[in-house]
Amino acid sequence: MRIYNRLAVLRAERGLTRQELAGAVNVNYQTIGFLERGDYGPSLALAFALSEFFGVPIEAIFSPRPFEPLKAWPAAGSGP
Amino acid sequence: MRDRMRFLGMDMARRSNRRWLVAVTYVALLALGATLWTLGGNRGEAIAFTLLLLVTSLFVNQIVFGGYGCWGLIRPFNTNSPLGSHASRHNDERDLRRRDRMHFYAYRIVVSLIVLGYFLGRDPFQHPQVGNALLVGALILGLTLPQALLLWIEPDMEFEEPAVPEYPRA
Numbered sequence: 001m002r003i004y005n006r007l008a009v010l011r012a013e014r015g016l017t018r019q020e021l022a023g024a025v026n027v028n029y030q031t032i033g034f035l036e037r038g039d040y041g042p043s044l045a046l047a048f049a050l051s052e053f054f055g056v057p058i059e060a061i062f063s064p065r066p067f068e069p070l071k072a073w074p075a076a077g078s079g080p
Numbered sequence: 081m082r083d084r085m086r087f088l089g090m091d092m093a094r095r096s097n098r099r100w101l102v103a104v105t106y107v108a109l110l111a112l113g114a115t116l117w118t119l120g121g122n123r124g125e126a127i128a129f130t131l132l133l134l135v136t137s138l139f140v141n142q143i144v145f146g147g148y149g150c151w152g153l154i155r156p157f158n159t160n161s162p163l164g165s166h167a168s169r170h171n172d173e174r175d176l177r178r179r180d181r182m183h184f185y186a187y188r189i190v191v192s193l194i195v196l197g198y199f200l201g202r203d204p205f206q207h208p209q210v211g212n213a214l215l216v217g218a219l220i221l222g223l224t225l226p227q228a229l230l231l232w233i234e235p236d237m238e239f240e241e242p243a244v245p246e247y248p249r250a
Contacts (some may be wrong), residue, residue, distance in 0.1 A: 027172040031236060039235075040174050 001041075005062045008036040010054050025049040084190055087144075102228045105144055109220060112136060117213070137223040145227035166250040179230065186225035193218035 011021050011032075018036075022029035025046060036041035042050070042062075053060045111184035145194045173181070193214050201211025 028175065031172050031174045043173050046173060074138060 001064060002038065003041040003062050003064060004038060004066050005035060006067055007032070007050065007061060010061065012054070013038075014054075021053070024053050094231075095234065095236050098231040101144070102231050103139055105224075106228070109140065110225075113213075113216065126212075130219075133216060133220060134223075136150075137220045141223045141227065145224060145231060153171070154234075173233075178234070179226075181235065182229040183226045184228060187220065187230055190218045190222045193195065193221065 018029040018032040022032045027046065031040065033041060047058050047062055050061055054061065077080070085195070086092065087101070092098055113133060116132065119125070119129070197211040197214030197218065199205060200214065201208040
């Protein structure tokens with residue numbers, strides 16, 4: 001089953017290199033590249049480690065369905 | 081890191097170079113096997129030549145393809161280096177999963193060759209030479225194929241941080 005993720009966005013938001021993120025979750029930085037490109041589905045342990053590192057729930061990082069791009073979301077204050 | 085991935089001047093971080101290495105090595109092994117096959121006359125020579133192929137396969141396993149040796153080409157796949165030259169690189173879960181899978185594929189092929197060779201050398205087929213050739217082939221592949229598959233399948237290795245993060249494909 002294909003697992004989509006927001007790792008690249010989260011990493012860019014925090015200004016981290018792959019090396020730094022890889023060191024934080026104890027994997028090789030090439031594995032971060034595989035994860036970001038969607039070429040590798042992480043174990044539950046790695047998913048939890050990433051969730052803990054970024055301080056967001058797992059479902060905010062990984063999803064079985066493609067994430068909607070942020071620009072598709074209604075702009076703040078534009079609602080009724 | 082990239083400097084340690086060089087073999088005979090070729091950048092082994094690139095998959096295309098690794099595939100060339102695998103192809104050329106197996107062609108060379110095939111040529112060696114065929115040459116010994118034509119030279120082999122009696123039983124003693126056949127055993128000696130089989131041992132020579134075994135030693136050559138061990139050399140390919142440890143030096144050319146890397147594999148389990150600390151001096152091997154695919155050093156990152158070696159978890160604990162006695163030399164300590166790349167202690168920062170360990171096998172993570174993706175590396176181990178890929179390595180396990182390649183061993184599974186390789187030994188499935190090897191077992192198939194052994195079974196085929198065994199039956200071809202006996203009734204009702206009675207092709208002992210073909211059976212023996214397959215068994216020797218299984219011996220060579222059993223020592224080299226897992227590493228060869230890893231070299232063949234692993235994508236280009238990245239060593240530099242991309243300037244812009246790559247976003248997941250939709």
